[in-house]
Amino acid sequence: MKKRYCIVGTGGRSEMYIKAILNKFQDRAELVGFCDSNRKRMEYYNNVFLKKHCNNHPDIPTYMAQDFDKMIAECKPDIVIVTSMDRTHHKYTCRAMELGCDVISEKPMTIDAEKCQQIIDTKKRTGRNLTVTFNYRYAPRNSKVKEVLKSGIVGEITSVHFEWLLDTCHGADYFRRWHRNKVNSGGLMVHKATHHFDLVNWWIDSEPVTVFAMGDLKFYGKINAEKRGITEFYSRARGSEVAAKDPFALKVNEKDEALMGLYYNAESEDGYYRDQSVFGDGISIEDNMGVMVRYKNNVVMTYSLCAHCPWEGYRVVFNGTKGRLEFNVVERSFCDAEGEDFNSFGMRELAEDRSKLSPEIIFQPHWGKPQVIEYTTDTLAGHGGGDDRLLKHLFVGVDEDPLGLAAGYIDGAKSILTGIGANLSMQTGEPVNVQKLIQW
Numbered sequence: 455m456k457k458r459y460c461i462v463g464t465g466g467r468s469e470m471y472i473k474a475i476l477n478k479f480q481d482r483a484e485l486v487g488f489c490d491s492n493r494k495r496m497e498y499y500n501n502v503f504l505k506k507h508c509n510n511h512p513d514i515p516t517y518m519a520q521d522f523d524k525m526i527a528e529c530k531p532d533i534v535i536v537t538s539m540d541r542t543h544h545k546y547t548c549r550a551m552e553l554g555c556d557v558i559s560e561k562p563m564t565i566d567a568e569k570c571q572q573i574i575d576t577k578k579r580t581g582r583n584l585t586v587t588f589n590y591r592y593a594p595r596n597s598k599v600k601e602v603l604k605s606g607i608v609g610e611i612t613s614v615h616f617e618w619l620l621d622t623c624h625g626a627d628y629f630r631r632w633h634r635n636k637v638n639s640g641g642l643m644v645h646k647a648t649h650h651f652d653l654v655n656w657w658i659d660s661e662p663v664t665v666f667a668m669g670d671l672k673f674y675g676k677i678n679a680e681k682r683g684i685t686e687f688y689s690r691a692r693g694s695e696v697a698a699k700d701p702f703a704l705k706v707n708e709k710d711e712a713l714m715g716l717y718y719n720a721e722s723e724d725g726y727y728r729d730q731s732v733f734g735d736g737i738s739i740e741d742n743m744g745v746m747v748r749y750k751n752n753v754v755m756t757y758s759l760c761a762h763c764p765w766e767g768y769r770v771v772f773n774g775t776k777g778r779l780e781f782n783v784v785e786r787s788f789c790d791a792e793g794e795d796f797n798s799f800g801m802r803e804l805a806e807d808r809s810k811l812s813p814e815i816i817f818q819p820h821w822g823k824p825q826v827i828e829y830t831t832d833t834l835a836g837h838g839g840g841d842d843r844l845l846k847h848l849f850v851g852v853d854e855d856p857l858g859l860a861a862g863y864i865d866g867a868k869s870i871l872t873g874i875g876a877n878l879s880m881q882t883g884e885p886v887n888v889q890k891l892i893q894w
Contacts (some may be wrong), residue, residue, distance in 0.1 A: 455482070455533045456481070456482060456483060456484045457482065457483055457531070457533060458483075458484050458486045458530060458531045458532045458536070458593075459483055459485050459486065459528055459531055459532070459533050459534070460483065460485075460486060460487035460488070460489060460525055460531040460534050461476055461485070461487070461488055461489070461533055461534075461535045461537060462489040462490070462519075462522065462527070462532075462534060462535070462536055462537070462538050462546045463489075463490060463537040463539065463542075463548075463560075464488055464489075464490045464495045464498075464499055464534060464794075465495065465537065465539075465716060465721075466712065466716060467537045467540075467557050467560055468499075468535070469503070469712070470841055470845065471537065471558075472503065472504075472508070473487065473507055473508065474674075474696055474849060475508070475849070476491065476508040476511050476811060477507075477508060477509070478845070478849075479845070479849040479850065480535065482686075482849055482850060483489075483849050485596045485835075486514070486515065486529040486530070486531055486553050487513055487514060487515050487516075487517060487525045487528075487529035488500075488514050488515070488516045488517065489517045489518070489519060489521070489522055489525050489546075489700075490516075490518070490519060490538075491518065491519040491723075491851070492720050492723040492724050492726075493516070493723055494504060494520065494715075494719055494720035494722070495709045495715075495720050496514075496516040496722070496725075496753065498715030498716055498719070499517075499795050500512070500514060500516070501714040502514040502711055503715070503758055504614050506711075508656040514889040515528070516528060520745070521688050522546065522549060523549070523553065523700050525636070526550065526553045526554075527553075530574075531555055532555065532556060532695030533555060533556045533558060533634040534547075534550035534555045534556075534557050534558070534661075535557075535558045535559075535560070536544065536550070536557060536559045536560060536709070536850045537560045538632075538640055539632060539639075540565050540638060540639045540640060540644070540860070541564075541565055541569075541636060541745060542638070542644055543559055543560070543562070543563060543564045543565075543569075543642075544563075544569035544570075544572050544573050545805065546595070546719075547559055547563075547564075547573055547576075547584065548572055548573060548576040550856065551577060551580040551582040552576060552580060553577050554582070555881055556582050556583040556585075557582065557584045557585070557819075558584070558585045558587060559584065559585070559587065560587055560850060561586055561587060561588055561649060561652070561866070561869070562645060562648040562866070562869070562873070563586050563846055563863065563866030563867060563869075564567050564645050564870065564876055565639065565644050565645075565870070565873055565874075566640065567871075567891040567892055568594045570870060570871075570874070570891075570892055571730065571865050571892045571893065573697070573863065573867075574601075574863065574867060574892060574893075574894065576601040577863050583862075584862060584863040584866070585848065585860070585861065585862060586641040586861045586862065586863065586865060586866030586869075587683050587844055587861070588649065588653075588654070588707075588844075588861045588869070589655065589657075589840035589841050589843075590649045590653055590688075590840055591652070591653065591656060591840070591843075591844075591859050592839070592840040592841075592843035592844045592847070592859055593839055593840035593862065594829055594839055595781075595814055595829055595831070596653060596828065596830040596840070597645075597785065597857055597859070598815060598827065598829035598856050599770070599779070599815060600631070600655060600656060600657055601857060602772070602779060602815065603657055603658070603772065604815070604857070605623075605773075606776075606777075607776065607777070607790055607817060608772055608774035608775075608777055608778070608779045608817065609670075609770050609774040609775030609777065610694070610775045611658050611751075611753050611773070611774050611776060612753065612754075612773050612774060613753060613754050613755070613756075613757075613771055613773045614654060614658065614753060614754070614755040614770065614771065614773070614777065615756050615757075615758045615770070615771040616650060616654060616659075616755060616756070616757070616768070616769075616770045616771075616834060617757075617758050617759075617768060617769045617770075617871075618646075618647070618650055618756075618757075618758070618759045618760075618768045619759075619760055619763040619765060619766055619767055619768065620646070620759070620760065620761040620762075620763060620766060621644075621666065621762075621764060621765055621766035621786055621788075621789050621851055622685040622701075622702065622763070622764065622789050623766075623789045624766055624767065625700050625741070625760075625761035625762055625763065625766075626674070626732050626761070626762065626788070627645070627704070627732075628642060628645070628739070628761065629674040629675075629732040629737055629739075630704055630729060630730045630731070630732055630838075631726065631743070632726065633645055633739065634737045634738070634739055635729070635736070635737075635738055635739070636723055636738045636739050636877075637738070639739065640870075640873060640874070640877065641738075641739075641873075641875075641877060642739055642740065642743065642761060642813065642829075643667070643669070643740070643743060643745075643759075643761060643872075643873035643876040643877055643880075644870055644873035644874060644877065646759070647743075647757070647759060647873050647876075648756070648869045648870050648872075648873055649869075650768070650871060651747075651757075651869045651870075651871075651872040652774075652823050652861065652865060652869035653748075654749075654755060655749075655865070655868050655869060656858065657772075657859075658751065658753050658772075658793065659751070660750045660751040660753060661749060661750050661783065661868045662747050662748075662868065662870075662871055662872045662875065663748050663749060663750050663870075663887065663888065663889055664747070664748040664887055664888070665745065665746070665747050665872055665875030665876050665879055665884050665885065665888055666745070666746045666879050666881060666886070666887070667743060667744065667745040667746070667875070667876035667877075667879040667880050668743070668879075668887040669740035669742060669743035669744065669876070669880050670740055670741075670742055671739070671740055671742075672742045673740060673741050673742070673761070673762040674732045674733060674737060674741050674762070675732075675733065675734075675735070676733055676734055676735050679733035681782075683731060685870040686699075687693065687704075687731065687733060688731050688734075689698075689730065689731060689734060690727045690729050690730050690731065691703040691704050691705060691726075691730075691731070692706070692718070692729055693704075697731070697841060700731075700733075702732045702733070703729070703731070704711075706718065706727065706729065710755075713728065716728075717732050720856070722736050725816060727767025731840070737788065740880070741760070741761040741762060742759075742760055742761070743757075743758065743759045743876070743880075744756075744757070744758050745758070745872070745876050747872055751799075764788060765784065765785070765786060765787050765788055765789075766784075766785045766786040767781075767782070767783045767784040767785045768781075768782075768783050768785075769782050769841065772824040775816060775819050776819060776820060777818050778817070778818045779815070779816070779817050779821040780815070780816045780817075781814060781815050781816075782814055782816075782817065783814055796827050801838075814829075815827040815828075815829065829861060833836075837842070843859075845859060847877030864894075871888040871892070872888065874888070874891060875891065
């Protein structure tokens with residue numbers, strides 16, 4: 455029997471779920487409702503996207519955000535997929551469970567401790583299922599690291615160093631969009647780093663206890679631009695002569711149906727501009743962050759994130775009692791300010807021949823030569839192949855899950871606790887005991 459799905463929040467991230475339900479998994483799933491605060495975004499999916507990418511599928515019933523309860527009553531979904539703005543995740547997640555639905559939530563599950571507690575309490579009270587979509591777990595290279603650590607070859611893990619680099623394409627984009635306001639996103643410590651903190655929790659099979667962090671807005675924003683001698687500014691890129699000369703501006707081709715349909719043509723509904731200047735006022739999130747975390751199993755992690763790097767990727771090191779595991783990933787080797795690569799909608803994997811890159815996973819035993827650990831992958835699309843595997847897990851399920859890929863509400867909460875603790879630590883200058891932030 456097909457399961458019935460509704461999607462709340464029809465921005466860019468909802469696309470992969472819509473396409474999956476109406477194409478690859480149409481024999482198992484049925485999409486029965488859209489819900490959003492912007493009518494024109496839902497019209498884009500019905501009038502353009504479904505016709506072009508979903509075999510001319512009939513229109514999906516649409517509901518405004520204030521009519522969420524009505525959608526549940528009329529469409530009778532089994533599962534609600536929440537892909538709305540981060541600060542609203544708790545609202546739709548809790549209400550869907552209260553109305554008898556299971557929920558699939560995009561990461562982050564929510565953005566602060568109070569909302570997290572509300573989700574936990576509602577989950578316990580209703581007994582509904584809540585899945586959080588951590589697609590990075592499903593990427594073959596990340597799963598291989600889990601497999602290697604689980605094998606015991608590195609011994610007992612003593613410390614982790616994790617460095618994440620966001621480039622001047624992807625990283626800058628968080629400072630153009632609604633994410634630039636911490637009230638909406640929780641900042642990069644929550645919105646972006648929840649991916650990374652979940653990976654570490656999962657890799658070392660533990661959870662955060664104490665978090666200490668420092669972070670600042672050091673590159674983006676008007677004050678920083680003025681310090682570097684920039685004197686011409688604009689509020690948004692479209693129609694601006696100043697933006698035309700700015701390599702950081704989002705320059706959208708009129709033929710870009712997604713950006714035009716979801717944002718430019720939808721501005722009249724809510725006044726939201728997708729192409730704000732990264733050097734404007736009003737940015738309240740950090741672009742450089744450093745974090746120290748002590749875990750329940752006494753592992754200590756040092757973590758850093760920079761959002762204005764020339765290349766995109768990450769480096770992770772696990773020091774253990776039997777040696778050291780090094781993990782190096784290049785997702786994009788450079789950004790071209792004049793080319794398509796810079797203004798691409800969403801992330802694309804590195805297109806270069808992988809054989810020309812340095813080995814990604816290396817084990818260095820205490821005594822002996824380094825060992826390159828190989829892994830196989832069947833695609834470079836969608837977060838290293840993670841999206842495809844995640845979708846299969848969501849809509850088909852698996853008989854066995856030896857690595858524990860599926861993430862529930864507890865995983866969702868533990869991943870954001872590090873970021874929430876980091877935000878509190880940056881505010882107070884003190885370490886934060888994250889175990890005291892919520893009650894299980």
